[in-house]
Amino acid sequence: MADPFILSLDESSALYLVGGKAAGLAEALTAGFPVPKGLCVTTAVYQQGLDQAGVDATAIWRKLPDLSVEQRAQELAAIQQLLLDQPWPAGFPDDLETELTRLGGDSSTKWAVRSSATNEDAADMSAAGLYRTTLGVSPAAVLQSIRDCWISLWNERVVQYRCRSGADRPCPAMAVVIQPMLSAQAAGVAYSIHPVTGRTSQVSINAVPGLALSLVNGEVTPDQYVVEVYDDDHRPFRVRRRTLARKRRKLTATPGGLQEESIPEPEQQQSCLTDKQLFELTRMSKRIEVAFRQPVDLEWAWDAERLWIVQARPITAVRPWPSLTNDECEWTRANFKETLPELPSPLGLSFLERFMEAYIVTPYRRLGCTVPEGLSSVRVLHGRPYLNVTLFYTLVMQLHGNPAFLMEQMGGEPVMFTPSVRPLGALALVRAGVGMMREWRKAAKQGPKNFAAMKAMAERYHYDRIQNLSVQELAATLDSIGRWLDDHEVTFAIAGGVAQSLQALGTVLPGWLGSDWRELLNGALQGQGTVVSAAQIVRLAELVAVAQQEETARRWCFSEEWTARGYRDAVHGTEFLRLFDQYLAEYGHRAVGESDIMSPRIADQPDAVLALLQGQVRAGVTASPQEMLSRQAQRREQALSEIARRFGRRRHRWLLFCWWYRRLSRFCALREENRHHLMYYSTAARHLLLRLGERMVERGSLAVREDVFYLTLDERIALLDGASRDWQSLVRRRREERLRHEALQVPDTIRDWEAVVEQGARSSDQGREGVLRGIAISAGVARGPVRLLRSTADWERVRAGDILVVPVIDPGMAPLFGMAAGLIAEMGGTLSHGAIIAREYGLPVLVNVPYVTSLLRENEQVEIASSTGLISRLVS
Template sequence: MTDPLLLPLERSADSRLVGGKAAGLRALHAAGFAVPRGLCVTTALYQQCLKAAGIDGPAEWQALLRAPDEQRAMARGRIHHHLMTVTWPPGFRQDLESRLVELNPDAETRWAVRSSATNEDADHASAAGLYSTFLGLPTAGLLHAIRDCWASLWEDRVLQYLLRVEGESPCPAMAVVIQPMVHAVAAGVAYSIHPVTGRTSQVFINAVPGLASALVGGEVEPDQYMVEMDEELCRPMRIRRRQLARKQRKLVTTSHGVHGETIPESAQQQGSLSDGQLYELAQLSKQVEQAFGHPIDLEWAYDAERLWVLQARPITGVRPLPTLTNDECEWTRANLKETMPELPSPLGLSFLEQFMDAYIIGPYRRLGCTVPDGLSSVRVLHGRPYLNVTLFYTLVSQLHGNPAFLTEQMGGEPLTFTPRVRSLGAVALLRAGLAIMREWRRVVREGPPTFEAMKAMAETYRSESVQHFSVSELSEKLDALGRWLDAHELTYGIAGGVAQSLQAMGTFLPGWLGSDWRELLNASLQGQGTVISAQQIVRLAELAELAFREEPVRRWFLDDGWTAAKFPEPLAGTTFLRRFEQYLADYGHRAVGESDIMSPRMSEQPEAVLGVIRTQVRTGEVRRPRDILSRQVAQQHEALAEIRRRFGWRWHRGGIFRWWHRRLTRFCVLREANRHHLMYYSLAVRRLLFRLGEQMVERRVFAMPDDIFYLTMDEQRALTNGDRQHWQGLVRQRRDERARNEQRHVPDTIRDWEAIVQEEPPSTSSGREGSLRGIPISAGEITGHVRVVRSTADWGRVSPGDILVVPVIDPGMAPLFGMAGGLIAEMGGTLSHGAIIAREYGLPVLVNVPYATTQLRENEQVTIVSSTGTIRRVVP
């Protein structure tokens, strides 16, 4: 039986006869996708014309593959001439014309003519862009276009490509696809997987206005989009990237063919596709992938009415990555921003990275959790550190925990993309659970002696006692302290105890207590009197009360020419001075941004604390410590009584609650005690480092002692080992970079690291508009005046009862809590140190209030309602 010369696309199933492209379009049509109707000029016509021209295709092909370049060019020219002049078989023209009329009877129809070689769109090699395509042709131009498609099979670029990917391959044959032109409003290419990383959850889309021929040919810069998919549901979740190009011209189809149009300047940077179109296209790409059984790249076009599929070919040369990469993860400044300055030192950043890897991620690995190679827990952008939220999501999920609590516990914004995670099996989970319980018992047992040892370090390495140490001795002491911390670090076990307790209570309390369970729980955690960081607030209140009562001290604070400089002289012999010095002895090692070792400690700049006391003395609004404590205890008792009332006769609920409540209280106390005493350790290291910096100034290696903080930990070791690098030049570069970073603004959440690095705004739904809402982390309702506090320079403006509006709740701000009426923070979580202090003190607090420091105006009166998580503006 003779093979047909023409076939409708819906019957073009035999790739030997219709080529890869036509067979692919037929498969798309058969699967129910929208493909423009068309016609296939089969390989039978091509073979018949070759024979009529006296060309032995297979023999000529093999000869060309082996021929030198000069002979190859001559042979190709001869074949090209024969193909372009061979006579058409009898009746072919008439048959073609009648088939075209059936497709579209309009005489002014414009046609798309595309090659469909038998080696095109193959699984191992797509041959994309090798062969000829013609757009916008009139009917009279189709015969010539068919010949051109045939001739393109013999181009040198085809031979070179096939030699590279297939070696001496058999001779392909050429079919041709003819379809009416789609009057495209937008067109482009969609990849059902990321074309670089191979990530299967990301659909990558290139789009331009009008026709996509210039895009496919690489002549224009397209808009680029990345859509994150839920692979199990084959459903788009979010637009992860939206990178818009300036598009000055577009190709459009008219009755006269394809021509270019200028895009108005006002529209040149508008997106080619709407969000709805992007979601539709991403879902279509995944559906086509499922239908074909392999990843595809899809040529598509939107006309005024619908989305059309123009071609689907296998994606070749991309191996899907089996694990996550850093660029795919989501990152947050929450948690870190609470305890580090806006711009940490290079030394502080390098310590953070090593601390997280050794003391937080390391224990997860030992529990059996998988951490992909190359995935880091911390990343730095413009001098600011970020935590890998996605990584922690995977770790919690592997341990069968509920990652939904991550945002509440860490602060920041919820994850928008959640990767698939393989949880630990039953045996591994049991083993991990036993290891976690052992770690909890260890931190409870070893916590007190470890804390005492860290406090002793600060006493051992006082500034005056380290003066006689040589460089080598300083290096030995620093190394010894590092080894000690390796053996005694407790952070993971303590944080895990708090997180596990909160997660357990967050699982059963909503059903037992109702929607305000969180407010009741927060209130029940007040008034314990054992959280060491909160105790300093009571101590500060005692100092303020004493300053108000002790006449010489009160006069000094009320003096119009007051200055905190040299405060011991005017306060000599007073009870206040003695108790203030004891306060500094107990809390002076703390600081704002204290997790960075470069941050000056409170004892090094006590003026800020004295300024807080002065404000209370001048206003006369001194809060008595016993009132603070009694208020906390009363609120705690009220909350616990209400919880018991709601449990009612269900005694087992009360028992479960008390067990977890005791554990949560114990670990919250341990958590703050651990931070408090780690700062003693940090102070000892700081003094040793500062003395090392002084030694380097004496040797003319540094210009200033604090240059030491501009080196990383590895560089500091190289310095003490005698490395003769030009350290002053390196420090100058770091200082200059820090100054540049101070002028930069960075987002608190990064969902597309690549786009941020490229200075492209990330696609996000958060913005400055909308109601002021947040997560309540401490119970209560309070009305007060807004006081925006960004640094210690703002402390002096705080008056009693003010509502502090801050980027984050830094635990170093604790001295202000004695005056504040409430707190509003742009970022934060229930597990943050500042949150624990504020809750212990009983301040109403809302966190995760986007742009609060810019949306709320100084002196504006607002009301915090923690029960609803809202902020109400008070209209005068």
């Protein structure tokens, strides 16, 4: 039995006969989704045309990749002409007219005529935008539009796409979908998963007013939304991101055909969709995903009455990713702001990232916790580091902990987005508990030895003692102390001891003591004399008391032209100077922003401390160290007494409290002692690096010794290995970037990283040297020379590894995607046809970079990164 020439959409299930687009719509119709009625002109009509022309499509398809460009162009043009010249099958035009009439068509009806190739909308390849779609077609022009779909299959870009996706694929055939035009008020594309990250809990939606043709062709920037979908049905959807574009014109269907209309100024930045419409579209996307049993890419339209689905196909080239991603996590500066300067050095940032991964996150993994692939603990925005609060929330929850106490330790705002977390099972939890106790014992046992070793490092590698070390010796020493830290770091164990003790007490004390339990506990922790950092205050108070009593020191403090410079001569031979030197010996390795190795230590710049002492002497501060200690001890005893009183005769409560209280006190002291001695380690490394910087200045690699702090850990290694690079230019660029960052303000908490990055992209900095940003529509990092493409005439200049820079991403550029390293566009949406194909090629892409074709120069070296949306201009 011969295959039919025309089928209704709900009958269009045979892929070989109706192609991918018709089959997808038929599946959606069968599942009960709102698809406009329509019909499919099957591949049987197309095949008859080929047979009448004597064309062996399979043979030609096989030989096309081996032909030269000129030969291929001639072959394709010949087939296109043959398809245009063939007569229609007998009776087919009349039958088609009859079927269109059954669909409710008349002489005024306008039609949408869309390709439906057998290699289109497949699970492993989309062929998005490669074939012809014609909207607003009059009844008289439907037959010609069908032929246009046929000949679009025999096109150079289709051949290139086929070569990239596998030369052994069978020759495609072309069917055609015909539907009445919708009077769309808004239209667009929806992905049932995030198109860049693959996050399964996020639906991505692009929308424009009117018809979506300009959107899918990548010719306009649409409104872009990301809607968060939760696993449970009790939490409503939420719009995670809403980026509204300025929409000056829209395409509408009129009785006379398609018409472009101007949008009034007040409406240009209004949202195309209400939240209610967004949530309905989100629900439908997820329902179709379930029906198709895989993530889907939908084209949709909203008329005056309802939502319609006009295309449904599997998503290709985006791997579903149920785990958390960096962009949806919440981030805080709170913890880092305590110990880092506002703008840490590049070396300090790279060490921080390594420290957090190696010494904090990795131990959680050893306990059996799961850390989603690609999730980082630290992220940097405008030179400021942020801590991943969501990550540590999930880690604490996996260990059956209370994240509220985590936030108390870290500071900052509580987590608003709480992802689903699967706690460890009973056996895994027991193993984690045993592992944690092993870590605690190790910290308590090895801590004093480690602390003594770090203090000895600071003495051994004092700046004055390493002057004769060669570059090789300095490098070897830095590597050696780095390996030592790997074997002896105990920060995780100590922080875990504090956290567990605090959680244990925080669980029982509210019920035992009342609402002021925290105030009582804090009071009980005062004045123990075991916290090394707090003892610094006592030393300073002693210095103030001595300066007030010692005439020479007092006279110096009250000098009208007081300056810290030359203080040694001014107070030579005094008790004040002896005690100050003792203070420097004990605390001179500390600093403001001390976790950054670039921050000068107190011993390097004692002026600030001396000014503080001088101010207290002149102000007549009289509190003696003994009074301070006595007052703190008294508060501690009062708090402990009140706690005991409230326990009353419940002796078991007092005994349990004392056990955890001693443990908390011990680990709090250990925590500060660990930091205190880590700064000895940091000072030793700082001295070695400064001396290394001086050696690099002698070699001409760096301009000044402090330039060494503007290199990352890996770059410092590359520098010493003799890597050929203009290091001075690199440092100069980073210093300039640091100055730009100083002028920027950043939030302390970030709950939507992508939105913050996009806001930066729209800032006044956009377009300045080295500051270009866009929106990532395909993941990855790419580096290469700029190739400016404004027309097909520029294609011949494209070379493998180029970064293509274009006004828009035309799907017709697909032949270039296999050669390019990355792509940058002035405008575009996440879900345009060009974006879909770029993702399928694995091409990193940034869009919405205004005037980028004018701002970047031909052959200029750039790097694009989807994680930040940043375009870095490189200096070779």
